[in-house]
Amino acid sequence: MKSILIIEDDATVAEAVSFVLERNGYETTHVETGSRASELLKKQHFCGALIDVWLGSEDGLDVLARLRADGNTLPVVIMSGGGPGHTLESVSTRADVLDACAVLFKPFTDEELLDAVNRSCPDDSCAAD
Amino acid sequence: MSEERDITPDRKARGIALLLEQTARLVYDEKQPKALHAVQWSALRYLERAGANSRNVAGLAKYLGVTSGPASRTTASLVSRGLAEVTDSPTDSRTKIINLTEAGHAVLEHDPLNRCARIVHELDEDELSTLALALNKLHSRLSKPPVE
Numbered sequence: 001m002k003s004i005l006i007i008e009d010d011a012t013v014a015e016a017v018s019f020v021l022e023r024n025g026y027e028t029t030h031v032e033t034g035s036r037a038s039e040l041l042k043k044q045h046f047c048g049a050l051i052d053v054w055l056g057s058e059d060g061l062d063v064l065a066r067l068r069a070d071g072n073t074l075p076v077v078i079m080s081g082g083g084p085g086h087t088l089e090s091v092s093t094r095a096d097v098l099d100a101c102a103v104l105f106k107p108f109t110d111e112e113l114l115d116a117v118n119r120s121c122p123d124d125s126c127a128a129d
Numbered sequence: 130m131s132e133e134r135d136i137t138p139d140r141k142a143r144g145i146a147l148l149l150e151q152t153a154r155l156v157y158d159e160k161q162p163k164a165l166h167a168v169q170w171s172a173l174r175y176l177e178r179a180g181a182n183s184r185n186v187a188g189l190a191k192y193l194g195v196t197s198g199p200a201s202r203t204t205a206s207l208v209s210r211g212l213a214e215v216t217d218s219p220t221d222s223r224t225k226i227i228n229l230t231e232a233g234h235a236v237l238e239h240d241p242l243n244r245c246a247r248i249v250h251e252l253d254e255d256e257l258s259t260l261a262l263a264l265n266k267l268h269s270r271l272s273k274p275p276v277e
Contacts, residue, residue: 065265086272087194089171092178094268097261105183105192112180 002121003027005049007037007063008079009056017050017079020110021117032056034063041067046074048101048121053080053091061091064098073099075120081106133275149267156245165210165236168193172203173237176213176229184226185218212236 004021008014009032018028029046031037033055053060064076078095080103082088092103101120104112138146157167165173175192176184190200204227207213212233218224229237252260 059269061265062269065262065269069262082191082194088188088192089175089194090268090272092192094265097265099261103178105179105188107182108180109182112182 001025001027002047003029003045004117004121005037005040005046006030007034007049007055007060008032008052009054009058010052013052013079017113020113024114026117034058034060034066037063038066041072041074048075048077048117050077050079050117051100053078053086054083059086061094061098064095064100068098076100077116077120078103079106079108080104152245156241168203169206170240170242172200172207173212173229173233174240176207176227176233177237181218181226184228185224186227189227207233 002025004026006014006017006028008017008030011030011032014030018030021028029040029044031040037049037051051060051064055063060078060080064078067074067076076099078091078100080086080088080091082091088103088105095103102116104116157164157170171193172189175189179188179192182188186197186200186204189204190197193200193203204213204215207227208215210232211230213227214230215225215227218226249257249260
């Protein structure tokens with residue numbers, strides 16, 4: 001089963017995203033911070049990650065930048081509804097520069113979520129044992 | 130992190146900052162009277178990329194970081210040029226969806242960013258990776274208040 005790491009500080013959004021992905025054959029793990037995600041990525045295999053830009057005091061794109069600077073090439077889908085200091089234009093630009101596979105503008109539909117995740121993780125061979 | 134106001138940038142740092150500013154201006158250096166403005170190009174890119182649920186004035190406003198007034202005016206300017214059209218949402222009659230027209234899709238093939246993107250594409254992998262991380266760092270710092 002393909003495993004997806006969800007980095008999202010809003011439990012309600014994480015739950016809704018997990019529900020859609022799990023109903024469609026994915027296994028999900030939810031963490032609330034970038035540091036917890038980094039720890040987990042060192043010891044566990046994931047096929048991809050969904051990262052929210054607004055992580056409380058943290059910037060989800062800075063989390064992605066740290067992963068890329070460490071050489072991590074995990075397929076990533078960015079989620080954002082905009083917010084202070086984060087126009088969706090700058091979010092999508094930085095996400096492109098950091099090799100994110102897709103950007104989901106909130107509110108997005110279940111179909112848009114699945115399409116982005118399916119396109120980001122098309123390879124069945126990445127599924128964990 | 131050192132306090133930004135205590136840093137005295139050297140000539141090279143100022144030169145790089147100026148080069149960034151001049152490079153950005155070069156992208157939209159089109160002199161034709163009917164040329165689209167940068168914000169109209171941004172809106173066209175958004176409409177091409179956004180899903181149906183966010184392809185409306187509120188979504189465009191969040192994308193551009195403006196209030197709904199300027200976003201409405203930008204939408205109207207694209208509609209008057211025949212590049213976009215506004216229709217009722219099939220799922221919610223209170224909501225209007227903004228769609229690109231065929232002409233809107235066609236004009237995006239001449240997006241002034243394309244030339245810059247093609248030149249960037251020709252950089253070697255190390256240059257590209259260094260540039261990406263450096264620009265991301267710069268953008269991230271500039272979009273936050275200065276460190277006091």
